[in-house]
Each structure stands twice: as structure tokens, then as C-alpha cells.
Amino acid sequence: MKLLTHNLLSSHVPGLRPGGGFPLRIELGHPSELPPEPSPGYEADEEFLRRLHHVLLEVEVLEGSLQCPDSGRRFPISRGVPNLLLTEDEA
């Protein structure tokens, strides 16, 4: 799973408050070398853009899980593919 994909994913466990499913917490990541917020003028900062591209498109989570911020429900990531299916009971 690439980080850019994670940016689009939201938990769909029923009964969450609006917006409560995002962002999913990645467990088993490693610290990114990026600052928490982009600094002003980041569009021109080539070095920053390279690192951003790398983190968004070239780093993949192979094994781990995504945790719903509201419900705590965990979704596994295995062999690079996150499984966001809900069980029969949950849906």
C-alpha cells in the first residue's frame, strides 16, 4: 500500500461520527523524514519535493495494519494489499 492511497482511504465501520473514519492510523510505519507541515514556498523546494514524491509513491507498507481512529477497528495489510472488507456482522 502506498502512502498516497492511504490519503484517500477512510474507515467504513458503521456508526461512526461524520469524518470519524479518517485518517486511518498506520501501524508499523517508520518515521518519515518529512516535516509535519509543508513550509511556505514548498513548490519550489526541489529537495522537499523529491522526498515527498518518494514517501507518497515509492514507499510501500507491505505488512501491518490500518486502525480506524473512531472505532479502533483494525484492518490488516498483507503483501502490500490492505483488506478493508467488513465482516457480515459489521456491515
Next chain:
Amino acid sequence: GFEQTAAEEVQEKLGSASRISRDRGKIYFEVPARSLPQVHRLRSVDNLFVVVQEFKDYQFKENKEDALKDLEDLVKKLPWTDPLKVWELNNSLKKKKTKRKKHNLQSPASRGKLSDGGVEGGADQSNTNDQEDCAQNPVAVEPTGGQDTESPQGVMSRNGVEEEEEDNEQSDVKVEAQAGSESGTKAGDSQTGEAEAKVLRFRVTCNRAGDKHSFTSNEAARDFGGAVQEHFQWKADMTNFDVEVLLNIHNNEVVVGIALTEESLHRRNITHFGPTTLRSTLAYGMLRLCDPQPTDIIVDPMCGTGAIPIEGAAEWPYCYHIAGDNNPQAVKRAANNINSLLRKNESKDSSTALGVPLDVVQWDICNLPLRTGSVDIVVTDMPFGKRIGSKRKNWDLYPACLMEMGRICTPGTGRAVLLTQDKKCFAKALSRVGHIWRRAQTVWVNVGGLHAAVYLLRRTSERAEHTGAFW
């Protein structure tokens, strides 16, 4: 069905205008012979042929014997020289790629190369239109000037129709029988220099459409083939041929051509087939229809083996492509196909290495774990009643899908391109979601003998609040 798309691609990449034949699934255009490598790289076409000659209004004699005799007599009058030079040039291009054995085209389990050739995944059903007599489906190129390979050569390519009945033997068997038995020479020889062989092997493939002809495609192929054999002193061989001659008859339009592709390009990116793997050329056509812009997020929420997102990432690398499915086998195959693509990418060019803008997720189409309004384009092959699922399931599935796809799609600018065979069910589902989706265009296609439709939909400006707002 995607002739127009193919014509656009040809204009864009080769700078040539195309003529779309009345005979479905073919376009004709002219390019210099030296552009042949680029022609092979077109993504919207399945087969290529060089045109020997085209007759816009050929008058067939009413009597069968006379009509066939005319076709036989035609052979020695045709301008074969230049097209054969193009064929030779094409062979030398093929040799530069990894040499591969001429497969018996009935092996569905064969693995395709990820680079330019694709393996024909088994025989597909032929079109059962009773007016058409289809023995093969090739395409042609039209030569113009009379010089050598420097002169502009025309190219016709074909797409859209999956009647790849590569092993329909009817006309071929007759040609072979007439020329004498050739079975002894089949093995081994085909791999050695085709262009250098003094005696070439050939077969004739005939497509015939129209209700006024007094003969069948088999008969035409047989007699035309006999005349070709006489004229060139080639050997007829239906499986290990060097030259495939095409005789295309559509009412009064007759085209004689020579094949430049031996295997269909259409499975090129897929190494792991699923039960209903979509052709890359069809995937390309669908993607082009929605006009992807750089930075667009493109999602296939029922991706199967991932044919569409994989084609997308290859041709539109400035977009981001996500493949998703609920089925674990499908997800696994899609992930494998993507890994193959990544490995191929790495070995090609290590400097621009890794970032292939493509990812896979396992999810439920009716309850997508995607943020509202976060996706620009949804492109997918909706389950057909006949192959996967059933018509009754489609009845429930289609409206739910359209709703969810509407939610995740950006209001105003978003669009969807959906392929389905279940047109009735789709139309009904669409009528219920008129507040989110508007029909913009429909393309009629033929997928493995099934008549299907590709719908381009535009997302209205109406916003969704959050999950479940539309229900």
C-alpha cells in the same frame, strides 16, 4: 466500437489521419514504412496489416464459379512487391525482440511477455451474425507510392472486436489440401530465418460480410489461396505460415492485405489471467474515453485481474491508479500483475526506478472505504450476467454501485466509464441516479462474442454529505 479512439491515437502518435471502414473494427491510415515500430506501439489496436490493394466498389459476378474465378485471376494483377517489402521489414523488427516460438494458439495457459507481444489466451467465440462469414480478423496497411520502403505506406489497424478465432480452420484446411500435404515440414523450420527462406509458407484468411455474394469465405479463401500458391510457388501451411494473406470482403468493398502481427497485442500487460480478463486494447479505449488529466485519481473498484489500472498506469503515468476488488483471488492476481509490471520497469530504467502510480486494495464495491468526492475517474468492467454473477444479482448490484461510485467521485468534474453487457439493468439503475450521473456517450463493443456497451457518465454538481447521504 473504438474505431474513433484508435483514429485519435493514430493522429496523436503518428500524425496521420485515418479512414474508418464501414466494416466494423478497422481503420485505414498511411504512414512511412519507417514508422512501423511506432505503429506496433499503438495501444488501441489488436492487429496490423499492410494493404496490398483496396477495391471500393468491386463488382462480383452473380454466378459462383465466375465470381471465384475473378478472385483467382486477381492474384497475379495485384501489386505485391511493396507490401511484401513492408512484410520483410516487419519481420526484421520482430527478430529484434526476443525470438519466440510460434505457439499453437490454443494454449490458454501460456504466459505472455510483458513487453510488446501478448499471448492469445485461447480461442474466443466467433461472431454468429449470419450475414458474416468470419474465418479470421486481421487488419491492413495501404501502400501508396511505388518506390521501395522509403515511400509512405498506409496502415490499417483494427480494434474492438474479439473474434480472435485464430484456430478456425475451415478456409485454411482447404487451401492446404489443395496444395498438397505439408504436415511433414511443420516442426522446426518456422524458427529459422523467415525472410531468408526461399520457399515461403502462407495461408489465406477470408472475412466475408454481405448478403449478395454467391460464395462463402471458405470458398473464396480456398480459390484465392490456390492462385496465390500458383503465382508465388509458396507452400500452404495453416499453422506454421510465414505470410498470412488477408482477403476482406464487405459487400462491394474488397481489401487484400498481409498480416504484420502474429499474436494479438491485446493481452500484453497481463501475465496472470482470470476468468474474464479484459483486453488491454479495450481497457485503453475506455480510459481514453474519460480523458484523464495529469494528477487525476483513477479508480477501478471491481478490477478483477487489474487490466484497466495496469493499462492506465502504463499510458497515463501522471495520474494515480487504484485497483480494488472484494474477491481475494482477483486481488492476488492484480497484485501479481502489478509486481510483474514493477519488475519490468526496474530492469528497463533504474534511474527513474520505482514510483509506479498504481496500488491495490481489497474492498467492497457497495461500501467503499474511500473519502467522499476524492476520486476523479471511475473506470470499470461491471459484472456481466453471463460470465460472473447472475442477472438477478446485477439488479441489486448496479444501483448500489452507481450510488457509491457517485459518492466517491468529485462533483462537477468527475466522470465514470463503465462497461456492461446487461444494458437493460444498467439503464434502469441509471434512471434512478439521475441526480448524480448524466449519460454523456455510449460506445457499442463486442467482447468475446457478447454485445456490450461502454457508457461515459458525468458526475453532476450535487454533493454527497457523507456515506449514506444518497440512500
